[in-house]
Amino acid sequence: MEELPKHAAGTANASESGAPIDVAVVGAGFGGLGMAIHLARAGRSFVVLEQAASLGGTWRDNRYPGAACDVPSNLYCFSFEPNPDWTRVYPEQREIEAYMNRCADQYGVRPAIRFGARVVTARFDERAALWRVALEGGGEVVSRALVSATGGLSRPKLPDIEGLAHYAGALFHSARWDHGFGLEGRRVAVIGTGASAIQIVPAIAPRVARLVLFQRTPAWIVPRDDRPRTDAERARYRRHPWTQKLSRLATYLRFESRAIGFTRAPWLLALAEREVRRYIARKVRDPVLAAKLTPAYRLGCKRVLLSNDFYPAVQRENVALVTAPIVRATPEGLLTADGVEHRVDAIVAATGFHAAEAGSPFPVFGLGGHELNDSWKDGAKAYLGTTVAGFPNLFLITGPNTGLGHNSMIYVIESQIAYVMRALGAMRSRGVAAVDVRPEVEAAYNAEIQARLARTVWNTGGCASWYLTRDGRNTTLWPGFTFEFRRRLARFRWDDYRALAPGAG
Numbered sequence: 001m002e003e004l005p006k007h008a009a010g011t012a013n014a015s016e017s018g019a020p021i022d023v024a025v026v027g028a029g030f031g032g033l034g035m036a037i038h039l040a041r042a043g044r045s046f047v048v049l050e051q052a053a054s055l056g057g058t059w060r061d062n063r064y065p066g067a068a069c070d071v072p073s074n075l076y077c078f079s080f081e082p083n084p085d086w087t088r089v090y091p092e093q094r095e096i097e098a099y100m101n102r103c104a105d106q107y108g109v110r111p112a113i114r115f116g117a118r119v120v121t122a123r124f125d126e127r128a129a130l131w132r133v134a135l136e137g138g139g140e141v142v143s144r145a146l147v148s149a150t151g152g153l154s155r156p157k158l159p160d161i162e163g164l165a166h167y168a169g170a171l172f173h174s175a176r177w178d179h180g181f182g183l184e185g186r187r188v189a190v191i192g193t194g195a196s197a198i199q200i201v202p203a204i205a206p207r208v209a210r211l212v213l214f215q216r217t218p219a220w221i222v223p224r225d226d227r228p229r230t231d232a233e234r235a236r237y238r239r240h241p242w243t244q245k246l247s248r249l250a251t252y253l254r255f256e257s258r259a260i261g262f263t264r265a266p267w268l269l270a271l272a273e274r275e276v277r278r279y280i281a282r283k284v285r286d287p288v289l290a291a292k293l294t295p296a297y298r299l300g301c302k303r304v305l306l307s308n309d310f311y312p313a314v315q316r317e318n319v320a321l322v323t324a325p326i327v328r329a330t331p332e333g334l335l336t337a338d339g340v341e342h343r344v345d346a347i348v349a350a351t352g353f354h355a356a357e358a359g360s361p362f363p364v365f366g367l368g369g370h371e372l373n374d375s376w377k378d379g380a381k382a383y384l385g386t387t388v389a390g391f392p393n394l395f396l397i398t399g400p401n402t403g404l405g406h407n408s409m410i411y412v413i414e415s416q417i418a419y420v421m422r423a424l425g426a427m428r429s430r431g432v433a434a435v436d437v438r439p440e441v442e443a444a445y446n447a448e449i450q451a452r453l454a455r456t457v458w459n460t461g462g463c464a465s466w467y468l469t470r471d472g473r474n475t476t477l478w479p480g481f482t483f484e485f486r487r488r489l490a491r492f493r494w495d496d497y498r499a500l501a502p503g504a505g
């Protein structure tokens with residue numbers, strides 16, 4: 001783990017003078033923030049363009065009741081900035097958001113973040129070998145490299161339910177929680193039983209008069225070994241930082257071992273399923289309800305969820321689990337296929353995000369004016385999840401096939417940031433203006449990744465998930481151990497790239 005100097009001066013050049021800066025970063029979540037800290041340390045000129053008014057990405061957006069991370073706090077932070085003050089084993093949203101803000105200040109990068117700056121297009125200018133990034137309301141940032149750190153799960157997906165527009169009550173997505181809506185004594189519908197819903201339901205069930213939970217597919221849910229961090233632990237982490245590093249390593253290895261079942265030997269997961277079925281039988285008294293809550297696909301196919309309070313919550317008197325499909329919305333609620341109208345004061349759509357088919361949130365034009373989302377119309381792909389042929393000096397953080405079903409995304413993010421820094425360093429030392437990954441290198445890499453994914457639980461486990469495109473292509477997940485991902489990004493290989501000079505596009 002690397003120590004970074006704190007209070008590094010942010011060398012942002014956010015001016016629109018037209019003078020090119022080294023790097024324009026889009027997004028101030030974990031990816032953009034980590035990138036900014038490393039660019040500042042290297043003395044690069046850069047700016048972070050953030051459309052919102054504050055930083056934090058997913059941890060700024062997902063403020064629903066109960067929001068917390070399912071990766072333990074000692075692992076879910078930057079390797080160079082361990083936090084001895086985490087109050088729980090699993091960090092809550094507001095603590096993670098505060099941690100990110102603290103990092104921005106400690107490493108001096110906040111002045112480099114332009115809030116309220118929404119990118120509308122990014123265009124590679126072949127003559128100058130520069131990126132021209134256009135902002136909403138006019139204005140342009142010109143940079144040698146463009147880092148897109150816009151997040152894989154940043155675009156909420158509302159359910160496609162007939163008549164929803166005519167529903168007269170409150171309606172909001174889990175990632176856009178309406179804190180102005182008073183829950184007390186109200187009837188609330190929650191659609192979905194993914195990671196967001198299973199945190200929301202236990203958090204709001206004691207507050208609402210009635211909660212109707214619409215489940216389309218049950219999730220595999222395992223116990224969550226959460227507890228508060230004791231004062232003694234926190235003191236020990238301060239006095240002996242290696243003890244926290246050891247805890248981080250132990251958690252990393254424990255989580256990493258899950259990749260064996262997910263990616264190499266899905267049959268092993270049948271053993272875990274037996275355990276979880278027993279757990280459901282112990283926790284859910286009514287066998288009919290237990291059967292409804294038991295998945296019929298391989299564990300791991302959809303993200304495995306962690307919770308101790310979801311099963312108790314669905315058994316509360318004021319909670320109903322509805323498995324009949326929703327046929328349409330009425331002005332007063334939701335009508336299900338069994339003819340029942342569920343009248344509610346609010347509908348919470350915990351229905352996930354546009355992921356596998358999302359593409360870039362803004363048009364990105366590369367060589368020959370080609371648009372990135374056009375190149376990705378059959379599914380997003382990149383080399384090492386980071387660079388795309390025909391888009392010189394474009395770097396993606398959490399790009400295609402970098403997602404994980406088993407470990408911390410911050411590990412992936414840091415691997416990619418290090419790769420970008422190596423690429424920038426290599427270009428500078430060779431006097432090269434831009435690099436473009438060779439199409440055959442990208443193609444061979446993706447053929448390998450897809451062949452490996454074909455054997456994983458995500459592709460073979462018998463479920464539909466946000467990991468897959470409509471035609472079943474897995475564009476989101478990395479098919480192996482995360483240390484393999486890091487090793488493959490540990491060197492910037494010139495042979496993989498074509499060097500471009502200005503005017504030589």
Ligand code: N01
Pocket residue numbers: 068069070071153159160161174191192193194195196197214215216217303326350351352353464466
């Ligand atoms: O979204 P999801 P999420 N009618 O897509 C259902 C991360 N995350 O926001 O399974 C009825 O997983 C849908 O049903 P089905 C994490 O990576 C992490 O919960 O498609 N139901 C499903 O049950 C996670 O995987 C944390 O049949 C409809 C649910 O909505 C990712 O974010 C916390 C429907 C969507 O589940 C996304 O999680 C939260 C419809 N029309 C999120 N449409 C932690 O770290 C969708 N559904 C703890």
